[in-house]
Amino acid sequence: MIDFSIPADLAAERDRVRQFVIDKIVPFERDPRLTAHGPNDELRQEMVELARAEKLLTIQAPVELGGRGLTHVEQAVLYEASGWSTLGPVAMNCAAPDEGNMFLLSKIANPEQTQRFLQPVIDGHQRSVFAMTEPGGAGSDPNQLATEAVFDGENFTINGRKWLITGADGAKTWIIMARLAANPHLPEGPTLFLCEGDTEGIVIDRIMNTMDRNYVGGHAVVNFENLVLPRESVLGETGQALRYAQLRLAPARLTHCMRWLGAAERAQSIAVDYAKTRTAFGKPIGEHQGVSFMLADNEIALHQCRLTIWHACWLMDQGHKARHESSIAKSYVSEELFKVTDRCVQVLGGIGISDETVVEMIFRDMRAFRLYDGPTEVHKYAIGRHLLRD
């Protein structure tokens, strides 16, 4: 059966989320606490409390940990609504990297780790980090992981350098990927470790200056300098980090698509309003075919993106891993939404590149979406390999 209808209660919740974001969160878009390195923690906490009051905080979390245990399709509908402002997902605690980290931890953390590292993030009191990418090491190809963990039978000592680590500054829950060196006690290879951000040996070198500013704390260069962690800090099993990263990435790349779809819709709504009211050469610019075609192309892309997302989500809700489909969705949606937002800038003329409207911020923030959780070319590479293999 093919059914694209949205149940009435889900549609009502979608509208409530959208209204919450419009009424309570959009005003923060001009708050000075939205810095060049993203919203600061004070702003985040204020917005989190607003979402908590509306019972819209971390609604995706498993029921036993205080959430609603949303299906992937339900997430698609509600995250799209939250994305109307790039701050909406931050307020509702469904933004990257926390959202993907919470998903991963809910799947593989043991009960003690869940209480210590996951629950405070779900409750909105703490933030989390996923530290994988390295200068000259792990990136598009995570097999190049260079950060090393040495096990002496009791403790791990980790050394290495990471960059582009979102939210590192101030995050309490850290998931670190390091290659466990050969040892007589445990299987070697890429391994995930859990620890607190203020553990001695974690050194934040600097926050990078990037063109986006929608993630709390920005993106950091981090050194691990003889970071000593106990045996219990292993997340899951040693040697399995790349498998776990895949577990995290397939849904996480889709949730990026959902949130950015909401942001692109916002840009489109602003462009449509402008096209209706701004005149040139004797009529509203929207009545010039050159403009109406740009808006029509946007509408077509938004619709196609939504269907692509929903299909991959539906497959995951049926128990499929949907790795191939999530790769298709991530590469397609990130490229198309970027084009949509670019056309919105064009429709707005000169003010399109100014902060007179939020379109300029959406455009800059969205650019990175074509890179993280797999650059478009890497997804196409995976899709191509899949085709040739089968």
Ligand SMILES: Cc1cc2nc3c(=O)[nH]c(=O)nc-3n(C[C@H](O)[C@H](O)[C@H](O)COP(=O)(O)OP(=O)(O)OC[C@H]3O[C@@H](n4cnc5c(N)ncnc54)[C@H](O)[C@@H]3O)c2cc1C
């Ligand atoms: C805003 C932002 C936030 C991020 N947050 C985090 C985070 O919190 N934690 C974390 O660990 N990482 C994070 N990253 C890093 C991100 O995951 C990497 O940027 C991404 O995996 C690509 O790796 P790289 O930057 O090293 O690019 P490289 O590996 O250097 O690749 C450069 C380019 O080469 C091309 N390329 C590579 N492989 C292929 C191929 N097989 N076929 C064709 N072309 C190819 C692609 O065009 C790619 O963009 C973040 C990145 C950004 C931009």
